[in-house]
Amino acid sequence: MSSDACRISLEQFEGPLDLLLYLIKRDELDIREVPMARVASQYLDYIREAEELDLDIASEYLVMAATLASIKSRALLPSRSVEVEEDPGRALMRQLVLYRAFKEVAAELRESEEIWRNAFPSAGERERWVTDAPRTTSPGEVTLLDLIEAMDSLSAVPEEPVQKYRRPELKISECIEMISTRLRHGRGTSFRDLVGATLDRRIIVAFFITLLELSRQGLVTFTQPVPFGELVLVRSEGWV
Template sequence: MEQLSFKLDAFEGPLDLLLMLIKKNKVSIYDIPIATILDQYLEVMKSMEEMDLEVSSEFLVLAATLLQIKSRMLLPKDEDEEEEDPRTELVRRLLEYQQIKESIEFFREHENYSVGLFFKLPDAIERPPAEMNYSKMTLENLLDAYKMSCIKLERKLPPPKRSFSGIVGHEKVSIKEKVRKIWNGLVSKGRMLFKDIFKGVKSKPEAVASFLAVLEMIKLNKILVEDTGVRGEYSVTKITDDDNFNFEEIED
């Protein structure tokens, strides 16, 4: 096996490591050379163990997934049947993760857009001025709240559409429509809980689109996200008194 000849930067989890390997190998995310990437992924895991770093179950699960994909790609194909590429679901997960990661990095690099995120102190405080900056931890906590919403959501969701491969197509969810739905809810109610945004969500792609919609609205300085004081619970409030919103500003 070819040894890993490049230095890896710090990575935050298995999908982050996988994206880094894809980037370092200069290959397309849509055409991942599974055998090569798997070998390098396992090599990194081995190095982590040698350095006495904790290897979480998430890394092991993804390693098993890569092995399964590699095995499926080695199986002879039936020329009479059109089979889905075994990498399709992995690519979808990577694209979702990459999109969320890029949104998070945007906020870290552009603090002037951070007006919508701050911690609520124990004593009553006034709404912060526009120049107030968010803390890195605040954004991470919001991401944790999203993850918790997804965990609760997965317990209620029906089998994913990939279980019916060949019968239904892949789902594409509009971020713009999610922004419209959230905004209309805020115009009507004035305030909602972050977790309420995920009520009625029927799939993981829809949950991702909902979260990205929240980030877009914060970036455009349309909403305020506050820590309610209850662990992992946030409130979402419309900042402006103007009910108008140019939804064409939102890119899907």
């Protein structure tokens, strides 16, 4: 890819189709017989270049890049006689032909615009000119568009607010209470028994923190009857 081509920024294109048309026109290719694989490579180079320059690439360009990559890979595979789907290259070609036609008539409209926007109408008509400057709307002066936007924003709100509920919290003091009861008669217990079958992470964490604290204060000790076995939790003499 020539370096001058890279310098052209994506901003001057009206989207991926416009960029493709530019590449096709630049190489003076016939749109109906474009070597899609070749154009695809150039397009992908272009996008990669833009990525390296850390440009913000609109998602439409990336979608097209994916389409082109699939067209390219398909072109490399031996063609099968029975094609169920339409060749994506052909579909893209048709899209390009249609878009190019609209681009051309848009250019013709542009010429008419240039002529007639230079024909100035009567003062009365000029009063209805819409300038591009941000409009301030006085009360009561709303357009149909404003109404529809307002309506859409209303319907976007879910009809019933999502119900929130708080799960009961487990306090450290409650954990101490429960551990104390469990260890009352000098019997040991394991962490697994203590926590029970719960899957609630917060309960597990609460008990774990509580045990760390109790052990730090020397109120509980751990014994391990079997190597690599489960730790057994025992109440210390000091815990009254």
